[in-house]
Amino acid sequence: MHPSRTICAGLLGLAIAGSAGAQSTADEIAKYRAMLADGNPAELVEAQGEALWATKRGPxxxxxxxxxxxxxxxxxxxxYAELPRYFKDTGKVMDAEARLVHCMVTLQGLERADIVKKPxxxxxxxxxxxxxxxxxxxxxxxxxxxxxxxxxAEEKAAFERGKQAFYYRAGPYDFACASCHSKDSQRIRLQDLPNLQQAAAAQGAFASWPAYRVSQGxxxxxxxxxxxxxxxxxxPQLDYNSQAAIDLITYLGVKASGGTMAAPGLKR
Structure with a gap:
């Protein structure tokens, strides 16, 4: 066999083996998630949140x-399934976390700076x-x-800004959110990257957050x-509850509309 053909055949074999190996690993990760699904550690965090919701705190x-x-x-x-949304009392579009901070400040008298210092x-x-x-x-x-x-009108504006942010390319790698999440069959390391322009993928992604990350505990x-x-x-670092964060969540949430909430989810 000609040397160039031998090299090509070898590279093809490595590519197939690599693809099969990555798929096998992805399958094993999926099995692992399924095994933990009935005992998602997030349930303990949910219980912590339920207690906080009913606890009298602050000034x-x-x-x-x-x-x-x-x-x-x-x-x-x-x-949660209908957030972010416009709130008349603040004149802003707010997601769940921004609204919770607002309630902690207005109802409990807690200082916003203290709440968001380490979210x-x-x-x-x-x-x-x-x-x-x-x-x-x-x-x-x-x-x-x-x-x-x-x-x-503010909800529509948030969606449009979020869409612009999703496709905005910048930084040392000239990346955008769309660089990873606007094509099918993309992966980073062993993690499949959902194409958020496809309704089913957007629904599956949005519906599973918040999520318990096994790798981070x-x-x-x-x-x-x-x-x-x-x-x-x-x-640059994205500020907690910033307009950019809420706009992006609005865009992704609208793309996911019609899906079924399954949060807190379970991630690798």
């Missing part, structure tokens, strides 16, 4: 049971209050349809997911 010694997440004061069931736990630490509350609130929408509203929120994507693109 006003109030609970969050009067917090309006968009479906009326104290109504938690189904609220995410480090690996091995107990879940933060924000992570716990996000787990509790999202779990109350499990099995419900994702219906991110687009009626108010921690529950991670949707705001954390946005910030970590920015980090991987080598963008």
């Amino acid at each position: 006003k010694q109030a609970s969050l049971e009067a917090c309006d997440l968009g479906k009326g004061p104290g109504v938690v069931a189904g609220a 995410f736990s480090e690996q091995g630490e107990r879940a933060t209050d924000m992570e716990a509350l996000a787990a509790y609130v999202s779990a109350a929408s499990r099995g419900m349809k994702i219906m991110i509203p687009q009626k108010h 921690a529950l991670r929120t949707m705001q954390w997911r946005m910030a970590d994507c920015f980090r991987q693109q080598r963008f």
Whole structure:
């Protein structure tokens, strides 16, 4: 056989072996998730959040049971599946985490700077209050349809800004969110990357956040997911509850509308 053909055949064999190996690993990861699904460690964080929701705290010694997440004061069931949305009392589009911060400030008298100083736990630490509350609130929408509203002008504007952010290329690698999430069959290391332009993929991705990350031993929120994507693109740090974060979540949520909430999910 001609040397060039031998080399090509060898490379083809390596490519096939690599593809088969990656697929095998992905299958094993899927099996692992399935085994843990009935005992998702996120349930412990949900319980922590449920207790926080009913605990009287802060200078006003109030609970969050009067917090309006968009479906009326104290109504938690189904609220997460319809967030982000426009809130008349703030004149802003807010996601679940931004709204929880608002309620902690207005109802309990807590200082916003103290709440957002460290919204995410480090690996091995107990879940933060924000992570716990996000787990509790999202779990109350499990099995419900994702219906991110687009009626108010501010909701539509948030979607359009989020779309622009999704496709915006910048940074040392000239990356955008779309670089990883607008094509089929893409992968980073062993992680399959969903094509968020496809309804089914967008629904599956949005519906499973917040999620417990086995590799980190921690529950991670949707705001954390946005910030970590920015980090991987080598963008400037995404501020917690920033307009950019909420706009991106709005865009992804609208793309996922019609899906069924399954959060907190389980990730590698």
